[in-house]
Amino acid sequence: MTKAERTREFIIAQSAPLFNTKGIAGTSMSDILEVTNLAKGSLYVHFENKEDLSHAVVDYHLAKLGEAVSTEMNKEATAKGKLFAYIDTLADTLNPPLEGGCPMLNFGMEADDTDEVIRKKLNDAIERAQQDLAGIIRKGIAAGEFQGDWDAKEFATKMFALVEGGIMMSRIAGNNKAMKVIARSLKKEIEENET
Known part of the structure; x- marks a missing residue:
């Protein structure tokens, strides 16, 4: 990795929590300069503007979220274990895998009407997540x-929607009550479909 590539990655990693916590509109270039401790000119060498940086930050967050969820799911040998791990990884909304919470929810609500590039990135991630969950279920069916x-x-569609909805409800309420109900309901349905 070149020095320029390392600097670019540093800017993304340092500013990512800001974007996920404050939102794209709420994150200013001065916020980014403060957390990176870079001069304005240095920032613009690597990113054309805040929008360019926000697109890179969304990619970064989606990759980090995917890694966090996959790591936990890959610890499980059974399809049921993998589905439960998915739920459990995202269920503690007050201590989420990423600072600021779920980037799909955070960026999705902000960008659905304002940034077509981010909307498409998030839609692709949502579709991949649902396909992955459905694939786990199909493997579980094939394995008996x-x-x-x-x-x-x-x-898979229901599970994804309920988990994301539970994250929103719990973060707004400031407690995990809604997510606990949703997690319990999803796990019960998974168990009801066991052979």
């Missing part, structure tokens, strides 16, 4: 772990 008539795609 789950009932053969379980609609993997439908449950």
Whole structure:
């Protein structure tokens, strides 16, 4: 990695928590300069503008979130264990895997009407997450772990939506009550579809 590439990565990593906590509109260039301790000119050598940086930050956050969830899911040998790990990794909304909470939720609500590039990145990530969850269920069906008539795609969509909705409800309430109900309900449905 060249010095320029290292500097670019440093800027993204240092400013990412700001964007995820304060939002894209709420993060100023002066905030970014403060956390990176760089001169304004140095910042603009690596990023054309704040929008350019925000696109790189969204990619960074989506990769980090994917790594955090995959790491926990990969510790499990069974399809049920992997689905439970997905839920558990995201269930403690007051101590999320990434500072500021779920970037899909945070950036999605802000960018859905304002930034087509970010909206597309998030939509692609959401579709991948649902495909991955459905794939786990299909493997569980093929292994005889789950009932053969379980609609993997439908449950993956429901699971993703409920987890994201639970994150929103719990973070707004300042407690995990809603997420605990959702996690319990999802786990019960998973267990009801075991063979």
